[in-house]
Amino acid sequence: MxxxxxxxxxxxxxxxxxxxxxxxxxxxxxxxxxxxxxxxxxxxxxxxxxxxxxxxxxxxxxxxxxxxxxxxxxxxxxxxxxxxxxxxxxxxxxxxxxxxxxxxxxxxxxxxxxxxxxxxxxxxxxxxxxxxxxxxxxxxxxxxxxxxxxxxxxxxxxxxxxxxxxxxxxxxxxxxxxxxxxxxxxxxxxxxxxxxxxxxxxxxxxxxxxxxxxxxxDCGNFETLLETNATLLKKHGGNVDEQNHYYENTIIIPPVSIAEGCNIRNCILGPNVAIGVQTNINMSIVKNSIIGSYTTLNDVVLNHSLIGSDANVKGMCRNLNIGDNTEINFG
Structure with missing residues (x-):
């Protein structure tokens, strides 16, 4: 076959x-x-x-x-x-x-x-x-x-x-x-x-x-991709390796998936959040969102958002749909 x-x-x-x-x-x-x-x-x-x-x-x-x-x-x-x-x-x-x-x-x-x-x-x-x-x-x-x-x-x-x-x-x-x-x-x-x-x-x-x-x-567009992400996380559970990784002063509300090599401090994450590898998040609240790899979030509030890889987001925001290699500063 x-x-x-x-x-x-x-x-x-x-x-x-x-x-x-x-x-x-x-x-x-x-x-x-x-x-x-x-x-x-x-x-x-x-x-x-x-x-x-x-x-x-x-x-x-x-x-x-x-x-x-x-x-x-x-x-x-x-x-x-x-x-x-x-x-x-x-x-x-x-x-x-x-x-x-x-x-x-x-x-x-x-x-x-x-x-x-x-x-x-x-x-x-x-x-x-x-x-x-x-x-x-x-x-x-x-x-x-x-x-x-x-x-x-x-x-x-x-x-x-x-x-x-x-x-x-x-x-x-x-x-x-x-x-x-x-x-x-x-x-x-x-x-x-x-x-x-x-x-x-x-x-x-x-x-x-x-x-x-x-x-x-359905993974065909922004809305349905986020819905599918949430459904699969709820169905199969997230993946948070808290035994080998310490997320300083952070509250995790399941289901959440955090990939390897992430540095997360002073955050509230979840529910329904998936985070790619080597991503840094500080002083932020993220829920119902997908965050790509090698991305930096600092001092943001995200809900129902899709952030690409190699992105850099600073400042306060609520709803984003941005691609890879992007830098946004709301400060």
Whole structure:
């Protein structure tokens, strides 16, 4: 089993942060989106990964090499992004006839990975949503098999959204389908979508089992990223190494995640705060926020804020959304 992870998107809805940081490397609940995905798959026995990178792809490459040196990792550059089907097609030469699992690089879900990997069928992971017009949608029969899929339908016939996780057993049919949609120029909003390739496979007799995920977290924009951070911290708990690190005159209100090498003094932190490595915080109150690595906060009050890495914030403030390498002085 090989995993292919498309992570070439520009993450426009998370700017200014994604001007300098790929969306998949955005910090969340003490880890990153990409680490969350990789850990789920490696824990289920997946060892070989193909990352389809593009925008700031060298940072993805460096991060994977440094954080997961044991992985058999391949990197393919999607310099001209043409959609999710195009991303998967780029990995064809490395996939051969192996079964594959495709997980989009902005997809954080809680699900039984082994159930999907070990299924005797092709699999599409789904979740019931309130507004299916925003997503790719699957129609499912009474036996749990998918009859059709469609990308962002104007009049949905189902409320089961595809969450961006696919197990492909019939890889030969997948590559035939990809060739078909490119030959016939079947696109949606100018992109070649994996949804159309899956529909072509279904029409040729491929059987897809629908597997429902337990939860699906949205990391697509500022508001939902903070909500996901809070939800995951509450669900899994924070990570504060108070035995080996002394935070002088500081009150910590769980859940809070503090990475290694942080210097924190005279603060109130929490709830729902995640702090990156080597960050310095003094005389500050921070809650419901994500703070990047190598950042300095001094004499600030932050709530519902997202602070990038290598930022320097001084003075009193309440709500910020600033990117990396930024300095703000309210003094």
């Amino acid at each position: 090989k995993a292919i992870i498309p992570v070439a998107g520009a993450g426009a809805k998370l700017r200014p942060h994604t001007y300098t940081q790929p969306k998949a490397l955005m910090p969340i609940a003490g880890t990153t989106i990409l680490s969350y995905i990789i850990n789920q798959l490696t824990n289920a026995g997946v060892k070989e990964f193909i990352f389809v990178v593009g925008y700031l792809g060298e940072k993805i490459h460096e991060y994977v090499d440094n954080t997961f040196p044991e992985l058999e990792a391949h990197f393919i550059y999607q310099n001209n992004r043409q959609g999710t089907a195009h991303a998967v097609k780029l990995g064809q030469t490395l996939l051969e006839t192996d079964e594959i699992i495709v997980v989009f690089g902005d997809t954080i879900c809680e699900y039984d990975v082994s159930e999907i990997i070990n299924s005797p069928y092709n699999v599409v992971a789904v979740k019931k949503v309130d507004n299916p017009r925003l997503f790719g949608v699957a129609e499912i029969n009474n036996d749990g098999f998918i009859e059709s899929v469609v990308e962002k339908p104007a009049i949905p016939k189902s409320n089961m959204a595809m969450v961006g996780i696919y197990k492909i057993k019939d890889t030969h049919l997948l590559f035939d389908a990809l060739q078909h949609i490119f030959k016939e120029k079947i696109t949606f909003n100018g992109d070649y979508n994996l949804t159309d390739a899956l529909m072509s496979m279904i029409q040729k007799g491929a059987k897809f089992k629908a597997v429902k995920v337990n939860t699906w977290y």
